Amino acid sequence: MAKIKRPRAVPRASNISQPKVYTINTPPVERNSVAHRAQEQLRKFLDRAQYAEARELFSEMIKTAVYPIEDIWKVGVEIVSKTTPNDLTDYLKAVYIGSPQKLAPTTFNAYIDQLIINENWDLAFEEMELLYPRHLFHHPILLRKLAICAYHQWEIAKQKLPETYFQDDEHDVYDFNISTYEKKVRSVNKYLPEAHKVYSLDVTVLNMYLTFLDTVNVGLKKEVITKSLQALRENPDYFMLSYLLEINHSDQYFKSKPFILHLYECNPSLKPNERLKQYIIKTCRRIKHLKKQAASNFDELLKHESRSQRICRIFIAQVENNNVEVWFVKLIEKNIFQRAISQEICNIYRSSPTEQLLKRFNDKKMKVLAKTINRDIEKYMQTAIKNSPEEIDDEEEEGDKEEIGNEDGMEIAEDETQEAEELHDMVMTEYKEKANMDIADTAKPNETNTEDTNVPDDELQQDYKEDSENLQEESQDEQYLSAHTEMALFQKYLQHPLFNDD
Numbered sequence: 277m278a279k280i281k282r283p284r285a286v287p288r289a290s291n292i293s294q295p296k297v298y299t300i301n302t303p304p305v306e307r308n309s310v311a312h313r314a315q316e317q318l319r320k321f322l323d324r325a326q327y328a329e330a331r332e333l334f335s336e337m338i339k340t341a342v343y344p345i346e347d348i349w350k351v352g353v354e355i356v357s358k359t360t361p362n363d364l365t366d367y368l369k370a371v372y373i374g375s376p377q378k379l380a381p382t383t384f385n386a387y388i389d390q391l392i393i394n395e396n397w398d399l400a401f402e403e404m405e406l407l408y409p410r411h412l413f414h415h416p417i418l419l420r421k422l423a424i425c426a427y428h429q430w431e432i433a434k435q436k437l438p439e440t441y442f443q444d445d446e447h448d449v450y451d452f453n454i455s456t457y458e459k460k461v462r463s464v465n466k467y468l469p470e471a472h473k474v475y476s477l478d479v480t481v482l483n484m485y486l487t488f489l490d491t492v493n494v495g496l497k498k499e500v501i502t503k504s505l506q507a508l509r510e511n512p513d514y515f516m517l518s519y520l521l522e523i524n525h526s527d528q529y530f531k532s533k534p535f536i537l538h539l540y541e542c543n544p545s546l547k548p549n550e551r552l553k554q555y556i557i558k559t560c561r562r563i564k565h566l567k568k569q570a571a572s573n574f575d576e577l578l579k580h581e582s583r584s585q586r587i588c589r590i591f592i593a594q595v596e597n598n599n600v601e602v603w604f605v606k607l608i609e610k611n612i613f614q615r616a617i618s619q620e621i622c623n624i625y626r627s628s629p630t631e632q633l634l635k636r637f638n639d640k641k642m643k644v645l646a647k648t649i650n651r652d653i654e655k656y657m658q659t660a661i662k663n664s665p666e667e668i669d670d671e672e673e674e675g676d677k678e679e680i681g682n683e684d685g686m687e688i689a690e691d692e693t694q695e696a697e698e699l700h701d702m703v704m705t706e707y708k709e710k711a712n713m714d715i716a717d718t719a720k721p722n723e724t725n726t727e728d729t730n731v732p733d734d735e736l737q738q739d740y741k742e743d744s745e746n747l748q749e750e751s752q753d754e755q756y757l758s759a760h761t762e763m764a765l766f767q768k769y770l771q772h773p774l775f776n777d778d
Contacts, residue, residue: 311342318351327358345371346379353386365390381413388421397432401425401463416474420481423464423471427484430460434491442491464488472500476507477516486523501529514542537586544593548604559583560611584616585624592628605634605645613652622653 314337321330334355337343349371356367368387375383384407391400404422407413436453447454468485475481482504489497501520508516517539524532536555540546563580566572591608594600612621625631634646 311340315343322351322354325358327355331355331359345374346376349375349383365394365396377412381415384413385417388418392421392425395428397425397428401429419467420471420475420478423467423481424484426460426463426467427488430457430464430488433457433460461492465492472503476504477511477513479515479519482516482519498529505530512538514539517542537583537590540590540593541586544590544597545599547599548594548601553604553607556587556607556611559587560616563616581616581618581620584612584618585620588612588621588624592624592630595630595633596628602639602641602645605642609645609649609652613649613656617652617656622657625649625653 314333318330318333318337321327321333334348334352337348338352352367352371353364356364365387368383368390372380372383372387384403388400388404391403401422404413404418404425408418408422433453433456437457438451438453441447441454441457449455468481468488471481472478472485482500485500486497489500501523504516505520508520517535520530521532521535521539524530532551533555536551540548540552559580563577563584566577566580587608591600591604591612594604613625631646631650634642634649637643
């Protein structure tokens with residue numbers, strides 16, 4: 277019987293446009309052994325920093341079209357950057373062009389980043405402006421980079437302008453540099469305000485915007501700063517706060533008083549300056565004035581005493597960070613532990629290692645001040661309630677002569693006689709403590725200060741008037757502004773969809 281011949285099966289054509297994906301979870305039997313060995317060998321080359329061999333193997337792996345681009349393109353960034361860094365931009369552009377749709381935003385973002393690193397502002401701006409209107413690429417990150425590139429283009433074009441451009445009312449419309457500059461101004465006006473709306477707490481964007489407005493429209497600066505200030509209140513950020521206080525120091529776009537303590541609470545390593553000094557003096561002077569009044573405003577007194585406690589905590593943080601100087605300790609001892617001292621401040625100080633840290637300073641003045649502060653606390657705990665206002669005035673009247681002698685307020689210059697008296701007082705105090713004598717009977721050495729007696733009531737009333745006028749802003753003073761580290765900001769930056777390549 278003759279055998280029936282079956283038709284030969286048509287061979288299946290492989291689909292090279294959709295190569296098989298080899299993943300780690302695929303069973304070893306189903307893996308392409310050659311592909312797996314190539315991956316292992318590439319990993320070994322990278323571990324040994326053999327980038328020349330890794331580049332040759334990586335090129336052959338790309339030619340096979342077996343390995344999905346989303347799995348290996350980042351490895352190529354490392355290899356190219358280590359072998360031929362000048363080719364990295366072209367490599368990233370090729371990766372973006374060959375990426376599938378879901379990967380295109382991520383690879384395009386990496387390509388633009390490389391252009392910005394190379395300061396190729398024109399090409400980066402053209403590439404982004406072409407794709408930004410599309411839904412897939414319409415993201416805040418690209419808006420921010422568009423604004424940055426537009427600003428740098430404007431800055432370069434401004435340098436090429438004729439020297440008389442800003443002096444003349446009419447300009448040559450056929451001048452290429454002038455037409456280019458005006459075009460860049462329109463680009464900045466288009467993207468930078470929009471980027472500031474989205475990134476109202478971005479110091480880089482705000483700094484560029486204000487620099488641009490200094491040339492184009494100075495009158496708009498206050499409105500822009502006010503928007504960032506409002507965003508700061510809604511979402512506290514230390515970097516923006518420090519920047520706003522810095523630019524506000526000379527031009528006074530807003531009242532900075534409610535934010536002074538926040539700055540030092542967020543950053544204990546920040547050196548105290550004249551603004552903090554004046555804030556401490558006025559706050560403690562106001563507390564003393566309110567305590568002297570028979571019918572004082574209890575709510576206002578409570579608010580100021582809350583500030584004095586925050587000042588005490590700032591002082592403790594400064595000492596713990598080894599960021600304190602003699603003049604600042606002297607200022608705190610006089611204003612906090614003499615004028616504004618309270619039970620809460622005593623507890624805050626005693627529960628901290630500040631006294632021991634001050635005594636460990638090599639400067640003997642620090643040790644004397646540590647003893648003085650401790651004596652202030654002991655005296656308050658036992659006799660402050662019995663002291664009459666006249667006695668307090670006498671103590672502080674003698675205390676202010678020393679500060680008047682220091683015009684800059686930043687150095688404590690004591691003559692040999694005063695230093696000898698302080699050291700003698702420290703020794704006598706220790707002797708009396710050993711003899712179990714009553715601290716309340718110990719005569720406290722008089723400081724040399726006449727600040728409060730030289731301050732008329734009109735000035736105190738003026739301080740009170742300023743507080744009343746700024747009541748709404750002062751209420752923000754009780755809110756704590758949390759500090760954002762650079763890493764925290766970077767993590768927030770990475771949360772945008774362009775970086776989500778899962």
